[in-house]
Amino acid sequence: MNYIFHLTGFYDKIQEDNRLNPTHISLYLALFQFWNLNRFRNPISISRNEMMKLSKISAFGTYHKCIKELQEFGYIEYIPSFNPYKGSLVNLFSFDNSEAIQNLNMKRIKKQTASEQVANRMRIKIDTGSEQALIPSINSTNSLNNKQLKDNDHSRIFDEENLLLKKKNRSIEIPPNISEVEMYFLEKDSTKFEAERFFNHYESNGWLVGGKSKMKNWEAAARNWLLNTKKFNNTSNSSSFANGVELKPNHLNATTNKSYRDEL
Template sequence: MNYIRQLNAAFEKFYFDERLNPTHISLYIALFHEWNSSRFADEFFVNRRDLMRMSKIGSKSTYHRCVTDLDSWGYLLYFPSNNPFKGSKIKMFIIDPDEEQDGHYYDPKLELLAEHYRPRSGPVKNQHHPNNGQALIHNRPIGRQALVSTINSKKQIKPQKQPNSLEAVLNFFKNKSFSPDHGKEFFEYYQKRDWETSDGMAVRDWRALANYWMDKVELMNIKKQAKENDASQIQDNLRTTKNKNYGQPL
């Protein structure tokens, strides 16, 4: 496990994920620190108070909202504990695709990989939020912390497992100012696989999957361009002229 590569990959993903705010990132860094302290164990236990102090989160409801958001968005798996003497359990995903752990790594195309591992029997809100009669109703930070926005100004789009047609995919990519060729490639890739992820799970939201597809393509283009610029710079440095005049004074 390469600490630097994993952290750099996380920051690259933060750059493209518009859902995140500073509180999410602060909590992720605190969890990453705990993960590193546990020698990058597959699963490890955390103490909420320590994480809140490290990430400078002053509200329990803000902490629970952020950790469940990170869970829902595929950054980690969160297993809350009902035992006050035992901390909650966390499973972090390896974001760098070049680094594997037990044969599994985080793939941005797999939006809902977490559902494959998450055993739950009750409502999510009852498991992730303290039932104090207030957080479940208002679902907003209490006290000083106000970094997590609870107002959704955009109309919620109902998740759709599969697109109705290739035209719907092309229009979606066009609205995102992305190449329709990549939209066709995305549609054909998952159409051949009956809209299942590589681990055999059915796609839950093709739009979210398409966003990750576009992010990954853009990252690949950035890295490709960087390599081409480096190669071009090396060639320029190695160029020499054959027309040399040794008669001029030094």
């Protein structure tokens, strides 16, 4: 079915039909969009909320009036389900052929046997699932939306994994950049000066741990460096002060009774 010829035939038909108003046309085009997504197979499964949103109809009464009149005027066949968890069925007629073929299609749909109608309803039921749905109907539009959501989730997970991989690679890159080292030391409440001391020390020995083993993780070495620095500072402070009083080195203390005649 050529949808361009169909729409051309539809507009040729409504041009002479004074019974239609813009709301009828808007609703029909919304139905046509669902028909298009269903590859022009009849019937299509619809829900009131989806059709009202797509056709920009805000009143329930207007929607029901228009869809019933579209059926009365010969544009569609509407089969309501009267079930909030099951979509209603709609058959659309083709307008891209001659009027005789068009009337034949209308008669063929109207003369469907009871068994064919049951088979169509069973096919829709199988497509939509036997359990209660969270939304009134499951159709091509919903499937496309679900696929897009899944693709977005996969993309988000892929981006998060890339960020973790980049962070891991940054930690094991030897030698690191001096700016990365400075930033890491600042995050640990240290100073840029201490970061430069760390960087210059390991840069001079080829980034070896203990002068022997090649460093695998500079962040771990930086943490050990900071621990040793704090330990050294605490030891120095405890030897220079006692009870809050600064102690002078013994070799600098001079006594008044020292004899300068003694040999050194």
